[in-house]
Amino acid sequence: MTIEFAVIGGTGLTAIEGLEVIHREVVHTPYGEPSGPVTHGMIEGKRIAFLARHGYTHNIPPHKVNYRANLWALKSLGVEKVVAMAAVGGITPEMKPTRLVIPDQIIDYTYGRAHTFFEEGLTDVTHIDFSWPYCPEVRNALLAAAECAKLDVVPHGTYAATQGPRLETAAEIARLERDGCDLVGMTAMPEASLARELGLCYASCAVVANWAAGKDTDEITMAEIEQNLLLGMASARALLRALVC
Template sequence: MSTIEFAVIGGTGLTEIEGLEVIHREVVHTPYGEPSGPVTHGMIAGKRIAFLARHGYTHNIPPHRVNYRANLWALKSLGVKKVVAIAAVGGITPEMQPMRLVIPDQIIDYTYGRAHTFFEDGLTDVTHIDFSWPYCTEMRNALLTAAECAKLNVVPRGTYAATQGPRLETAAEIIRLERDGCDLVGMTAMPEAALARELDLCYAACAVVANWAAGKDNEEITMEDIHQNLVVGMTNARALLRALVC
């Protein structure tokens, strides 16, 4: 059986990949409970990839209830070495306009109460990971190269604020996040990125800006607007993934 080139974790708005020739779907049981759903094995542009919908294939798992440990462990157990995470986010700084694609390079974690490490039970030594640069440089560069090939206008860096959710943030919270140096706000970067690092997975993200963050324009944030922006943004994200395997 051919090696899995990489895995895609799909976020809000991406529960399937257009053009993916599905080979089979596999239920993976893990020591950390059940993943968000079966792992889809498929071929795209002649290369084999794996796909997992972070929030479930019917989008029914809120961000604070995603079993991040089971998801990452399942992919690792299948031989995956590289992961691309797709995530819908809010834009904070001026460059992060709705429908833009962003390849973030930093994270600030504001989440709490989530199972955030594999290194807690049965250890012979306390284990730490270097998380200075939370995203894999190799995969980030591959995404940026794919964006050039697909002629997609992506923002090449940014700091992702990972908040607890599932509610959206207040305008005052967004002011604080911007003061902290954040460009984007979302709910799923952590602990996903850290768990990937603990498993030695080459992990990077493509953030799709779905809306301006609270207080960044004069309009109320509506799910209808988010959906409309994601239709365009996720179409571009799919084009990025196709270029990544070419």
């Protein structure tokens, strides 16, 4: 049976509620080991694959994720469409904690990550068009699923991909806002561009876990993030269930 799509789970999503697990598959890649075995399962009668980006025990920090191995593993299994879940900080007023956002743009502030498959044994230098980093087909499917499930989502936004694992300073967030960023997270890049290099149709659903630094008077705490993720990820799971209806 064809895999309808793969889900890459971020912080707060290491399993999908309602997924009937068929089996878990260890995939070895030319780029090292993925974050964990790929879970194959059925949900609402459709076959999907699931991979926890940070590991199933959430022990891999964002700058240590083997993005190339993760994407290559999914591609090798016949996956064509990928939904990437991510926990993010909100910068602009619309991006309130617990909201779901379907971003449409990225600005990359990461460094030192293995960010391309096009390095060795090339006959020509290879470039990809990355003007619009998220696949419109999957983005539109996510937006339609949100409408079907009556979920309050923001249908656009620019994701600032920072290095991590520390959170940003208030001055850094002010700079990101001046740059035009609405959200800040640590995993959109190079995941999105690697997916494009492999020809995967890739889009993201971001869950706002907290106001970014300097956007609220309170210090950012893990307790706050975890509480907001409980609410936000419940909506994200509802979105995924609607996506396969």
